Amino acid sequence: MEISNLIKMQRMFYFTNETLDISFRRKQLKKLKETIKFYEDDLKEALLLDLGKSGAESYLTEIGITLKEISFMEKHLKKLMKNRRVGTSIKDFPAKSYISPHPYGVVLVMSPWNYPVMLSFCPLIGAIAAGNTCVLKPSEYSIYTTKVIDKIIKESFDSNYVACVTGGISVSQEILNQKYDYIFYTGGKVVGRIVMEKAAKHLTAISLELGGKSPCIVDETANIKIAAKRIAFGKYLNAGQTCVAPDYLYIHESIKDEFLEQFELAINELFTSKPFESENYGKIINQRHFDRLSELLKDQFVLIGGTIDSKSLKISPTVLGEITATNKIMEEEIFGPILPLLTYSNIDDVINYINQNPSPLALYLFTSKKQIENKVLKSCNFGGGCINDTVMHVASETLPFGGVGESGMGNYHGRASFETFSHYRSIMRKETWLDLPIRYAPYTKIKNKIVKLFLR
Ligand code: NAD
Numbered sequence: 001m002e003i004s005n006l007i008k009m010q011r012m013f014y015f016t017n018e019t020l021d022i023s024f025r026r027k028q029l030k031k032l033k034e035t036i037k038f039y040e041d042d043l044k045e046a047l048l049l050d051l052g053k054s055g056a057e058s059y060l061t062e063i064g065i066t067l068k069e070i071s072f073m074e075k076h077l078k079k080l081m082k083n084r085r086v087g088t089s090i091k092d093f094p095a096k097s098y099i100s101p102h103p104y105g106v107v108l109v110m111s112p113w114n115y116p117v118m119l120s121f122c123p124l125i126g127a128i129a130a131g132n133t134c135v136l137k138p139s140e141y142s143i144y145t146t147k148v149i150d151k152i153i154k155e156s157f158d159s160n161y162v163a164c165v166t167g168g169i170s171v172s173q174e175i176l177n178q179k180y181d182y183i184f185y186t187g188g189k190v191v192g193r194i195v196m197e198k199a200a201k202h203l204t205a206i207s208l209e210l211g212g213k214s215p216c217i218v219d220e221t222a223n224i225k226i227a228a229k230r231i232a233f234g235k236y237l238n239a240g241q242t243c244v245a246p247d248y249l250y251i252h253e254s255i256k257d258e259f260l261e262q263f264e265l266a267i268n269e270l271f272t273s274k275p276f277e278s279e280n281y282g283k284i285i286n287q288r289h290f291d292r293l294s295e296l297l298k299d300q301f302v303l304i305g306g307t308i309d310s311k312s313l314k315i316s317p318t319v320l321g322e323i324t325a326t327n328k329i330m331e332e333e334i335f336g337p338i339l340p341l342l343t344y345s346n347i348d349d350v351i352n353y354i355n356q357n358p359s360p361l362a363l364y365l366f367t368s369k370k371q372i373e374n375k376v377l378k379s380c381n382f383g384g385g386c387i388n389d390t391v392m393h394v395a396s397e398t399l400p401f402g403g404v405g406e407s408g409m410g411n412y413h414g415r416a417s418f419e420t421f422s423h424y425r426s427i428m429r430k431e432t433w434l435d436l437p438i439r440y441a442p443y444t445k446i447k448n449k450i451v452k453l454f455l456r
Pocket of ligand 1: 110111112113114115119137138139140141167168169172173176186187188189191194209210211212242243244333335361403408
């Protein structure tokens with residue numbers, strides 16, 4: 001079916017008002033959950049082929065999180081859909097006021113390849129819970145996973161309600177040329193700008209979930225062993241292809257050597273001393289990204305790792321030293337298993353560096369000093385983050401997830417997903433048995449006096 005026709009059909013279906021019903025939404029969420037469970041092994045196999053993810057990692061970071069998001073919506077949907085009564089000013093008497101969530105209509109969800117399951121389904125779950133119809137466009141790079149996602153969508157839904165459209169850039173462009181009522185995009189900044197331009201044409205509201213260079217700071221009071229373990233986990237998960245992975249590390253110069261020792265131990269514990277043979281260590285998505293990352297490694301000072309295998313598209317967990325702010329690796333988001341290490345002696349220098357660059361999606365700080373924690377949190381702009389951990393804030397349904405500035409706009413997960421895909425209407429319900437004349441012309445002296453009593 002042509003994309004323009006698909007959207008026409010979805011809009012027609014939306015206007016039947018079927019999606020407004022709570023039992024309809026519940027039924028769709030249940031159906032999606034059952035189908036994902038049915039295809040769990042296929043999803044794991046596809047994620048292994050696309051990204052070298054182990055079954056355990058696929059469940060932990062993709063399938064499990066998705067199922068949990070559905071469970072959250074099932075449990076809280078009734079409350080989320082409720083109108084919220086608010087006060088009404090005496091000047092509006094007699095009336096009642098309330099705020100009412102309402103779906104946008106036909107929404108577009110575009111997802112990237114690095115967590116293809118979670119980043120396709122989690123926004124979709126929000127869209128369904130809030131009562132929208134949805135066109136889902138997964139990435140063309142996660143070839144195998146996209147095929148299973150397509151199958152899951154086709155088996156779960158009628159295309160006039162939820163449809164999956166697959167294909168490359170030309171398909172994405174055609175999709176973006178249509179009019180939607182909301183667009184939710186996850187991916188890089190370059191395409192993010194294209195999405196925003198296309199949305200502007202129809203004044204369509206958007207969420208942009210982008211990336212950026214997320215800093216990680218370890219100060220001299222940090223628990224070094226724990227910091228090493230948690231940073232290695234967050235950085236090398238999915239071979240560094242995680243939007244919230246620590247991009248670069250700022251470490252207090254006094255603990256650099258001890259940290260590196262612990263960091264190497266942590267890497268070995270996670271992936272053994274032969275990471276290319278470890279089932280828990282992933283591969284780079286494709287040749288283009290492998291070449292890009294290999295290029296970043298050229299002429300660098302390697303402290304840990306630094307080996308590449310072009311056959312399996314693997315790059316070992318790597319740490320680079322002797323990095324200054326002008327090094328090429330500090331220009332763009334790395335999005336791979338390479339961690340540049342910079343040292344500092346004064347935390348103000350780190351804060352200045354962060355603030356001179358675009359606001360990152362995440363920030364991580366390892367410290368046991370509350371004063372440093374407060375200072376960094378107060379001084380830096382970033383989407384979200386952790387103190388004494390990495391990445392874990394993303395997996396919490398109670399924490400809205402999203403960027404700020406160049407790392408994106410809007411947020412989702414749990415309650416925030418429902419809110420993102422809903423428009424909150426303000427309704428004032430007036431009675432007709434009384435019609436106070438004050439607001440109507442002619443504005444006499446006495447009326448003006450009464451108005452001044454209420455409006456001051
Ligand atoms: P990608 O290349 O797969 O692109 C994402 C989507 O954009 C796909 O659906 C693709 O078909 C479409 N697309 C690609 N080129 C296009 C074009 N020229 N015109 C129209 N559509 C186009 O993914 P990516 O951009 O490589 O993803 C990696 C980036 O995403 C990183 O910067 C990462 O930080 C970011 N990211 C952010 C989050 C988040 O939640 N904030 C999550 C994951 C990834």
